Structures are given as structure tokens and as C-alpha cells.
Amino acid sequence: MTVSSMASGKPYYLSLSLYRAIWRWHFFAGLLVIPFMLNLAITGSLYLFKDEIDNTVFAYRNVVQPRSESLAPSLLTDNAKAAVPGSKALRYQSPGDPTQSAKVTVGTPDGNVLVFVDPYSGAVLGKVGEEEEFSWVVKNIHSLEYFGLAFNRIVEAVGGLALVLVITGFYLWWPRKQTGGVVTVRGTPDKRVFWRDLHAVTGAAAGALIFFLAISGMPWSGYWGDKLNTTLSGYGLGYPAQLWDDVPVSKLQTKQVLGNSGWTVENAPVPVSTPGGTPVGLDRIVASAAAAGMTSGFEVSLPAGMKGVYTAAVFPDDIAKQRTIHFDQYSGNPLVDLKFSDYGAGAKAIEFGIGVHQGQYWGLANQLAMLATCLAIILASVSAVVMWWKRRPSGRLGVPPMPQQKSVFVVFTLVILVFGIAFPLSGFAILGMLILDQLITRIPSPLQRVFS
Template sequence: MAVLAEAGKKPNNISISLYRAVWRWHFLAGLFVIPFMINLAVTGGLYLFKDEIDDTVFAYRNIVEPQGQTLAPSVLSENARAAVPGSKIVRYRVPADPSHSVRVTVGTSTENVLVFVNPYSGAVLGTVAAENEFNKVVRNIHSLKYFGFVPNRIIEAVGGMALILVVTGFYLWWPRSQTGGVVSVRGTPSKRVFWRDLHAVTGASAGALIFFLAISGMPWSGYWGEQVNAALSSAGMGYPTKLWDDVPLSTVPTKDVVDHAGWTVENAPVPASNTASKGENVSLDQIVTATNEAGMFPGYEVSLPRGKGGVYTAAIFPDDIARQQTIHYNQYTGKPLIDIKFSDYGIGGKAIEFGVGVHMGQYFGLANQILMLLTCLAIALMSVTAIVMWWKRRPSGRLGVPPMPSQTSVFVMLTVVILGFGVAFPLTGFAILAMLVIDQLVTRIPSPLKRVFS
């Protein structure tokens, strides 16, 4: 009977150890990502409504009254250039509709400046340094681009950690005969259980969408995104490399020419103009006319040639991803060298563009924006509830890391599984290993930190 009793306890002990192991990893991952997740949620929520912000807060420079015929692009761009002494024209954005202004990017020796011009009167409506434009600032804070190379790469690790948090969070939430904290919230705000349940119920409700946001944001990450992009392109599942077979190429990637390239084509090399046909440059007016005749969706932007071998590049990456298009023109003849549309992308490129489009609230209108906004709010709420829950639980003067399970083999096996995320996302893997090393050093080596971390 004693043997049977011990046998009966063993699964329960394993279950308890597994729960503690999952809880410990959930806590450690949360400790690492919470500040970043709050930033991602706030800036991501703002960026979902970038067009609405432009058309309301910055309506004075973006919205115009339609007045019949518009002036030629060359006239409008020259007015913009004159508004910034010593500048040269870099890009010209065609209005998305008759009620929007033209945006011309001009460059000086120190910076690019966005100049907004009324397409009917030619009047300059406003100027702003390209790096200070509101939505650009939000985007750069979102990616931590302002803070240098290392923080920018940390965001990639955070994305992988968010996946771990969702998976471990679902395990911790899973009903185990408790009467609350599954779909209802117990207690009052003065009680820790209230914050625990609010955290768990919110996570269970929004977990799948948070997982989607994390995984669909990874293609824009510095290391992982570039590797996947290169792998898909070489396998014929990204941009159609065969279009580049019969044209002279430069070493400049598309993302260095256009203001904001689509993910699939951002690393595609820009073709070069054949200088053997060098002569009088084709005008911006001719390129805009040719692009309109090619059927490109309004709102596209034309980048002017850089140097003797440069090309005109007309590109648009609108909310409707099926209308993505990039055309490169020979600057001397106006001949289209490459014309690539969304329909030309491989299956991998199309799938990722779809994920990115939904992630940015672009794919199915206002409903998409609201759904992603609610997910951002859920992330912010979960981060705040996690902090409050931890504060109420932690022992005085200590961090309150959940205890190591009694069966350390369970923790080891779970760690191996979690390292699988590190194989898929290398920078996340480095973060996991770093956390594991710090955790083990603190718990195994006697020091004041051991008490703090307990």
C-alpha cells in the first residue's frame, strides 16, 4: 500500500514541479520584457492611426481644398526646394486623393526636410525635418532605433520572449479546479488575487492576438528579418529575382532609395541606368505621367536618381497590400527597367506581407485598427497588472523570483524546450542563455544577491 501511495504522489509532484518551472520562466521572461512591451504597446497603438493623426492633428499641411487642375510636379517640387535654401529634390509624393497635399522631400548637407505643398496653388503649407515628423518619431521609438544598435536588437529578443510569455501564460492560466481567474476576476483591487485574475483573464482573452503581433513583427527585426528575407528570396519565395537578370544592377538596396520599402523588396538591389544612353535626363513630370499610365495606385512616391547610374523609383505600399508596386526607370530614357507588383511575389513574401499588413492595422480597414488597438491595450494592461501583482507578492527587500521546483530535472527539460525558441530566433536564444546563466550563478553561489533574488 505504501508503494502505491508513493506512486500516487509522484505524478502530483511532477505536476507541481512543472507548474513552478513554468512560473519561474514566465516570471524571468516578464522581468526582461515588461518595459519594452509597454513601449511597443503605446507606440504601436499610436502608429495604427498614423493616417488619422496626419489628417487631424496635422491637417494644416496635409489637407487641401480641391480647386480644379493641379500644377505640374516639376513646379511643385521647385517651390518646395525654394522653401529650403541650399537644398535639392530627393522625393516627390503624389497626393492619395484630390483633398491631400503634395509632399516633397528635399535634402540639405545635414538632413532631409519634408515640404508640404498645395497642388493647386503651389503654396508651401509647412515643413518639418524628416526625422522629426511625428509618425517617424513614433516608429523609431517603437523599434528603439534612437537608442543605438544594441537596443534595436533587444527588440528582436523581446519579440521571441513575448512568444514564450504567451505559451507559458496559457499553461499557468489553464483551469485547475479553481473557481475564479479563468473567465472571471475575484476580489477587489486591494487584493493580489484581483490583479492575478485580471492579468490571467486578459492574457487568455488576447493571448492568440499577442502571439500574432509578436510573430508578425519579427520580419522587421534586424537580424532574423534579414535572414528570412534572404532565405525566401534565394528560394524563389520572396521577390522574383529573375526580373533582375537582364538589367544592370547597382549595390544599393531598395530600402536606401525609397522612404519606406515593403518587406519583400526592401533588400532587392536597385537597377542602374545604362550610361551608354546618357543624355538629357527624363523629367519628373514624364516619370509621374508614365507611372500614372502604368496604373500605380495614387499616393505613390517617386525617388529621384542619385548619381550618373541612378534611377527614378516610383513605389507605393498602401493599406491594400495587393496594390503594392515598385517601378524603376532609366533616368535617361524613361524606360521601365523593373516593374514589380504584389502578384509577382513568392508565396513566402505574400504571407509575410499579409501578416505585416494586419499587424499595422492596414488590411481590413477600421476593424483591423480597432482589433490591433485592443491587443495593444491588453499588452499594456497585462504589463501593469504584472507589476502590481509582483509588488503585492514580493517579500520585503527581495525580488521574489518564484522558487526553483523540487524536481530540478523538470526545470531542465522545460529549459531545453524553451531554448527551442532560441533556435528559431537566435537573439532570443542569447537572451535566454544569459538569463539562465545569471539565474544559476545567483542561486548557486552564496552572496547577498541570492537573498535579493529569492
């Protein structure tokens, strides 16, 4: 607080009331999201290095000795099916480079199985349930999809609240003639001021990147992200729907046939084949995709039924090389060929954000920058809990006091709720917290003391 504001009476109380209103909402947002932010940061740190983990911890099934010539994809697929009796081949993924294994996803009554095959010898190197594979588990715990749709919606709400935390946190950190807690940390770990400063300085230093991680992760959220995808496509800013104008389509979406579909194309419709003659087979489709210039490591989904298509797709670290081609299973001709250059401006921007979010765009530098941000989230979260624990009165939550000028809190709350309109699930969480807060503060009960 500045000397001039303290001396002027009304501006001082207005400034103090605004500070308390923002502090109160910062506290509420943190109370809701810290456990989830810790999960996002820890699992996100692991997922940044999924390729490195695959090539070291799981090298026995992912890394092979390069040889002169690889076997036909159909033969590798047959070997994978033989390793899982009674299974049906669903997808084939070509090796990303000469040192990588081929991956075949097969379906069984008990679920899909991912089979790793040496592309040179045809030997099966390992197999694991698709929903037990390390990267799949980490990614789905990250989004909480591992625990069901309801938990995934929680993460979406957390993403929006993280934006509130960063914005309100910057206001609380902003220098007010104090000598510490801006870029330096005062005191020692046994003092509350140490944890307050550590929290503030960490948040300020990494706040912009934390905000970026939160906003760039939102497109993957189930509700908001799906609405954004539909809206962009509807305005010509997503995938180019006109590519499907003259192509009969099924009721399937691309994400339902691929193991990994890019954000832009996940909701795009899958075409249908025109029955006639004998299917061309997987080998020809793989050769056609490679001849078309598709980057190594692409995945091919096999046709489901007589009208099904082969879908070849790749979403590499270099987002400019993203590509999806749907092939007629009888003629082998491409029905839809979708390149990154065909995406609308909105889709390109979001794919860039997702690529940086996942540490894919600038190699190791990108990974380390995102790792540092994840570590900052962990440090900010832990220091917040310790700071709160040291500040709170015994037996109470220690909620920051309500501003003296209630109108300031009301106005700021309305601003928060307008933000909630843009991110509906976050808005519902904010509204729920507001209702609970008002009920507790207005209705006499033992909870008033606990929440004070």
C-alpha cells in the same frame, strides 16, 4: 491541480515541478520585457491611427482644398527646394487623394527635410525634419531604432520573449478546477488575487492576438527579419530575383533610395540607367507610373548620379496593390516592374501579417482590433507588476521557487533554448538570464536573498 494528481504522489510532484518551471521562466521573460512591451503597445496604438492624426492634428500641412487641376510635380519640387535654400530634391510623393498635399523630401548638409506642398497652388504648407516628423518618430521609438542599433536589437529579443510569455502564460492560466481566474476576476483591487486574475484573464482573452502581433512584427526586426528576407528570396518565396537577371544593378538596395519600402522589396537591388541623351525628368516618370496603374500616393525617388534611376513605389493599405517600378532616367523605360502578384508565397503571407499588424487591411475594424490588443498588453503588463509587488517578500524580487524535480526545469529550459535557436537574439537573452540565475543560486552572496 486535480484531485487525482494530488492523490497519486509522483504525478503530483511531476505536475507541480512542471508548473514551477514554467512559472519561473514566465517570470524571467516578463522581468526582461515588460518595459519594452509597454513601449510597443503605446507607440503601436498611436501608429495605428497615423493617417487620422495627420489629417487632424497636422491637417494644416496634410489637407488641402481640392481644385480642378494640379501643378506639375517638377514645379512642386522646385517650390519645396526654394523653401529650404541650398537643398537637393531626393523624393517626391504624389497626393494620396484630391484632399492631400504632395510631399517632397529634400536633402541638406544637416539632414533631410520633408516639405508639404499644395498640389493646386504650389504653396508650401509646412516643413519638418524627416527625423522629426510625427509618424517617423513614433515608428522609430516603437522599434527603438530612434536610440540606435543596439536598442533595436533589444526589441527583436523582446519579440521572441513575448512569444515565450504567451505560451507559458496559457499553461499557467489553464483551468485546474479553480472557480475563478479563468474568465472571471475574484476579489477587490486591494487583494493580490484580483491582480492575478486580471492578468490571467486579460492574457488568455488576448493571448492569440498578442502572439500574432509579436510574430508578425518579427520580420521588421533588423537581424532575424533580414535573414528571413534573404532566405525566402533565396528559395523563390520572396521577391522574384529573376526579374533582375537581364538588368545591370548597382550596389544600392531599394530601402536606401525610398523613404518607405515594403518588407519584401527592401533588400532588392536597384538597377542602373544607361547614360545617353537628356534625362526625361520627374514629370514624365510620374505620368508613366500613373499610366501604368500605380495607386495614388506613390513615391518617386530621383536619380543619384549619371547611372541612377527613378524608383516609383507604393505600399497602400490594400497589399495587393503594392508595386515598385525602376525607370531608366534617360529613356524613361521601366527596367524592373515588380507587382504584388510577382511575390513568392512566403512574402505574400508576411506582407498580409504586416498589413494586419499595422491596422491596414480591414479598415477601422482592423485598427480597433489591434488597438484592443495593445490595450490588453498594457493591462496585462500593469497587472503583472502590481501582482508581483503584492506577492514579493519585502526587500526581495520574489523569483518563483525552483522545481523540486530539477530534471523538469532542465528539460523545459532546453526546450526554451531550442526556441532561442530559431530566434537568436531572444536565445542570447534567455541564455544570459539562465547563466545569471545559476550563478546567483549556486554562489553564496547577498544576491541570493534578493533573488529569492
